[in-house]
Amino acid sequence: MSKTLRLVLGDQLNSHHSWFKTVDDSVTYVMMEIRTETDYATHHIQKVVGFFSAMQEFAAELQLQKHQVIYMHLNDDNNLQSFEKNIRYLIEKEAFTLFEYQFPDEYRLDEQLKKLSQSLAIATSVCDSEHFMSSRDELGDFFQGKKTFLMESFYHMMRKKHHILMEGDKPLTGKWNYDGENRKKLPKDHKPTSPLVFQNKVTHIVSEIQKTDIQTIGNIDANNFVWPINRKQSLALLDFFVTECLALFGSYQDAMTPNEWSLYHARLSFSMNLKMISPLEVINRAILEWEKNPDTIAYHQLEGFVRQIIGWREYMRGIYWNKMPEYATMNYFNNGNPLPEWFWTGKTKMNCLKDAINQSLNYAYAHHIQRLMVTGNFALLAGIHPDEVDAWYLGIYIDAIEWVEITNTRGMSQFADGGIVGTKPYVSSAAYIDKMSHYCGSCFYKKAVKTGDKACPFNSLYWNFYDKNEDKLGKNPRIGMMYNVWRKMKPEDKVALLEQADYYLKNINNL
Ligand SMILES: Cc1cc2nc3c(=O)[nH]c(=O)nc-3n(C[C@H](O)[C@H](O)[C@H](O)COP(=O)(O)OP(=O)(O)OC[C@H]3O[C@@H](n4cnc5c(N)ncnc54)[C@H](O)[C@@H]3O)c2cc1C
Ligand code: SF4
Known part of the structure; x- marks a missing residue:
C-alpha cells in the first residue's frame, strides 16, 4: 500500500492549498519545531513564539478536518531537531513510500530539501505553495537582458496580468502611481486609531523555549501575545485594516511619531508571510471596501496599498530567486564596521x-x-x-x-x-x-x-x-x-x- 509523507514548513500555513482539499488516509502531514530553524539567527522571542503558535493552530485545524498529522514539539523525545533527520527517521519507522514538499521560500531550505529528496530511497515530489501571484522566475524572465530591474515596470505588468485596478489595458483613472499624494507628516494633535491586538495566551510555548538554551532577543507578554496566530485572527486584522486604517494608509505611510507603533499600517506581513492569508485576498478585500466607500477611501490610499503587495512584495521575491545565492554576499561599499x-x-x-x-x-x-x-x-x-x-x-x-x-x-x-x-x-x-x-x-x-x-x-x-x-x-x-x-x-x-x-x-x- 502506498503511504505518503508531506512536509509542511512553518511559513506554509496555507489552508487553501490543494493538498488539503481531500482527506486521504494514506497521506500524513508532518510539521516540526526544530533547532536548525530556531538557531540559524538570533530571533526575537515573539518571532519564535509567533511561528510555533501559528504552526500548532494550523496542525490542530488540519486534525479537526480529519487529516493525519504528526506534530513534533520542540522538546519531544523523538524530535531529532533537523528536517533531514526527522524525515529519514519517519520514513523508516512508518514505511512511507512517497515524500512530498512544497517549494520553500528560502534558498537555504530549498537547497537542503532538494539534496534530501535526491538522496532518499523512496519517490519524492515537490509542488508550488500556491500563495504568490508571480512565479519564482517571473521577474527574471520579465527583465531578461535588462541591466536595471525597475519595480514600477514590474508593478504595471502585475496589474495588467491580474487585471487589478484596470480599465481594459489602461490603469483605472489613467494613472498608475499616486505616490505624490501620499506621505504626509502626522499633524501634531492627530491621535491615530488604536491598533487591533490579540490577547493570545502563549505561556506554554514560552516555557518550552525557556527549557532550552535557544538565544532570543526582545520582550513578550505571554498572556497577551498581540500577533494573529491563525487564519481567523488574520482575517479579523485584515478587516480592521480595511475599515479603520485604509482611508489614511497612504497619507501617513511614511510618518513617524513617538509611542505610536503601528499608525495606519496593516501589520499583515506576518500573516501573509506565513501564508495564513493570501496576497490576492488581501487586495480583493481592500478593493471591495474602497468600492463600498469611495467617499471615505480615496483612490490614492488604495493604490498605494495595492502597490506594496503586488508591486514591492512580489518584486522582492522575484529579485531573491533571480539573484541568490550571490545576493547574500554583496557589499558594494565594502563596509566593515560592527553594529553598535x-x-x-x-x-x-x-x-x-x-x-x-x-x-x-x-x-x-x-x-x-x-x-x-x-x-x-x-x-x-x-x-x-x-x-x-x-x-x-x-x-x-x-x-x-x-x-x-x-x-x-x-x-x-x-x-x-x-x-x-x-x-x-x-x-x-x-x-x-x-x-x-x-x-x-x-x-x-x-x-x-x-x-x-x-x-x-x-x-x-x-x-x-x-x-x-x-x-x-x-x-x-x-x-x-x-x-x-x-x-x-x-x-x-x-x-x-x-x-x-x-x-x-x-x-x-x-x-
Ligand atoms: C530594512 C528593511 C527590512 C525589511 N524586512 C522585512 C521583512 O523581513 N519581512 C517583511 O515582510 N518585510 C520587510 N520589509 C518591508 C516592510 O517594511 C514590511 O513588509 C512592512 O513594514 C510590514 O508591515 P505592515 O504589514 O504593517 O506593512 P504596510 O506598511 O501596511 O504594507 C502592507 C504590506 O505591503 C507589503 N510590503 C510593503 N513594503 C514592502 C517591501 N518593501 N517589501 C516587501 N513587502 C512590502 C507587506 O506585505 C505589507 O504587509 C523590510 C523593509 C526594510 C526597509
Ligand atoms: S538623532 Fe535626534 S536630532 Fe538627529 S534625527 Fe534623530 S531625533 Fe532628530
Missing part, C-alpha cells in the same frame, strides 16, 4: 533610533520608514557590514523571512547590491527625519547642528558617506545635486564635518 551595541538594547540618546529600536524589541515590529530611514539609514551612514545589518533585521522582526528581509535590507536599505533594487541609496540627514516625524524636538541632539557639541550624528555622517563613496556614487545622475553642494562647500566646513563624523564613528557605542 545599542542596536540590541535601544540604549542610545538618539531619539529616533531609541524609539524605533525599543519598539522593535517590544513588538517585533517597526514600519517601513522606521526600518528604512531610521535604523537602515544609520547603519548605512555608519558603514556597518551588511552581514551584521542582515542578521539584526532577520532576527528582530516577526515578519522576517530571508526572501523578503535580505532584499529589503541588503538591497533597498544598504545598497549593498550596487543598485539592483534601488536607483540610489536611501540616506538622509536629520532634515528628512524631522520632516516626517516628531522625534527631533525632544532629542538630546540638535537636528540643525552639524558639528560640535550635540550635533545630530545623521548630519555629519551623511556628508561623510557621500565623501567616502564618491568614486561609486559621484556619477549617479540621481545624486548629482548633492555632490554639487558638497563640492561647493568651504574646505574648512568640509574638514569640520568629516572630523565630526570620524569622532562619532570612533565613539559609536556612546551615541
